[in-house]
Amino acid sequence: MLKTVLIVLFCLSAITSLALAAEDSSPDALISLVHQDCGSCHGMTLKGGLGPDIRPGALAHYDIETLSTVVLDGIPETAMPPWRPLLSEADAKRIAEYLLRGDMK
Numbered sequence: 236m237l238k239t240v241l242i243v244l245f246c247l248s249a250i251t252s253l254a255l256a257a258e259d260s261s262p263d264a265l266i267s268l269v270h271q272d273c274g275s276c277h278g279m280t281l282k283g284g285l286g287p288d289i290r291p292g293a294l295a296h297y298d299i300e301t302l303s304t305v306v307l308d309g310i311p312e313t314a315m316p317p318w319r320p321l322l323s324e325a326d327a328k329r330i331a332e333y334l335l336r337g338d339m340k
């Protein structure tokens with residue numbers, strides 16, 4: 236029960252700050268969104284926390300299309316939420332590229 240409450244709180248705080256960030260999708264804004272909002276579960280350095288490690292080495296088996304789908308749709312029946320309401324497909328793709336390469340154009 237406590238775990239569920241914590242997960243919901245994580246999601247809410249992530250979604251609130253993300254909704255603000257989504258208005259500005261400059262590379263800097265997307266990178267800070269990844270570290271802060273995704274980082275609330277995956278760790279600020281993305282090495283894992285409530286969610287798994289999402290640094291490039293851990294995601295090497297993904298291609299960009301699949302990875303951006305995971306970001307947009309989440310992983311059903313897990314704590315990984317869908318970001319489609321808050322991110323455009325283009326932004327999700329840029330995040331996927333960032334996760335795989337470790338930098339953003």
Ligand code: HEC
Nearest residue numbers: 245246249272273276285286287305306310313314315316
């Ligand atoms: C509320 C917590 C939470 C937030 C916020 C969150 N994730 Fe996740 N994420 C998870 C969990 C938990 C999993 C593991 C799901 C499972 O059991 O398969 C996961 C899985 C993933 C995976 C798949 C990892 C793999 O090895 O297959 C990726 C990629 C990912 N998240 C990216 C992101 C990105 C990018 C963001 C920000 C846009 C984000 N996540 C935000 C909780 C979260």
